[in-house]
Amino acid sequence: MPHRNAPLTETGRLRLARCVVEDGWPLRRAAERFQVATSTAHRWAGRYRQLGEAGMTDRSSRPHHSPHRTPTRLERRIIKVRVARRWGPARIGYLLGVHPSTVHRVLTRYHLARLRDLDRATGRTVRRPVRRYEHPAPGDLVHVDIKKLGNIPDGGGHKAHGRAVGGRHSSAHRDPTRPRKVSNHPNLGYGYLHNAVDDHSRLAYTEILPDETKETATAFWTRAHAFFTTAGITVTRVLTDNGSCYRSHLWRDTLTAAGITHKRTRPYRPQTNGKVERYNRTLLDEWAYNQPYTSEAERRRALPQWLHTYNHHRGHTALDGQPPASRVPNLHRQNS
Secondary structure, eight states: OOOTTOSOOHHHHHHHHHHHHTSOOOHHHHHHHHTOOHHHHHHHHHHHHHHGGGGGSOOOOSOSOOTTSOOHHHHHHHHHHHHHHOOOHHHHHHHHTOOHHHHHHHHHHTTOOOGGGBOTTTOOBOOOOOOOOOOSSTTSOEEEEEEEEEOOOTTOOHHHHHHHHHHHHHHSOSSTTSOOSSTTOOOOOEEEEEEEEETTTOOEEEEEESOOOHHHHHHHHHHHHHHHHHTTOOOOEEEEOOOGGGGSHHHHHHHHHTTOEEEEOOTTOGGGGHHHHHHHHHHIIIIITSSOOSSHHHHHHHHHHHHHHHHHTSOBGGGTTBOGGGGOTTTTOTTO
16 A cells, blocks of 8 residues: 555556556656656556566565664574563663663564563563542542643734745734844744643633733632632642642632642652643644634634533543533532
8 A cells, every 4th residue: 555645556556657668658748647757657667567567566665685683693582581581671781782772672673562561470461451540529629730822823824824924924923012032033922721620520611811920820720710619519629730830829828718728740740630731632632723723813712612512512531421511510500
């Protein structure tokens, strides 16, 4: 099967070759007709003369000889040490006098299991279950995070018009009051997506704000807390990363006054706040980069509708295909 960028399929190659070999077309004429290079037309015509229709398939790009490949005997020794001692590439390399990267390539070539997937006592491959936690009730834990997102220039950026036109749009000031920080470089600025996601229900609340200061983050949480309260959710704990706004006294005092416990992730360990990190990716894939917007204002106008769809209609894999609204007691305010 030809690769995705091939200009000709196997049928197209056969037609080109027959035009040259059987109908006597010049190579240049056949190349222009099928919109390929003359050398390409020459290659497929030659293979047709030699092999017929069977020559129209792609050949492997693997070389016939690899003189610098690791010797088979050394590969066997690497595999033997790995299986017997369950060592990593570095220790095997030190033992056999081989660079660890070479050992890693050999282990990868023979599809040997990673050490983390092996039982150290028996050497058998074990299937580790997916570690997924979920708090039992809405509000037991709310994940909060900030995602920095570049603004779209008026007229559309490179995703809408390509690099040439998008670059010209970006070079113009979207906001004349914002000076360039670097000469000849656009300064469109950024929007900061402040996000709050409930751990149990995955109910989300998002605002686009101009910065990530402690005052902005605290004001956002006040509105997010009111949103969750209106939905019938009593928030008892909030989990954030170690950003400066979340380490401020203002943030601490605001949560303490509301009777909320603040938890922070371990440094350089974003997986702890994984639910909101995954929400950030969904937000980018399904809203921010879902279509080529022609302005930042157009993209921001689309956010409320997308957020409503996410909370009320979009099926969530962790909720057995149900939307977050299925786990929230009063999202539609039917009990108020």
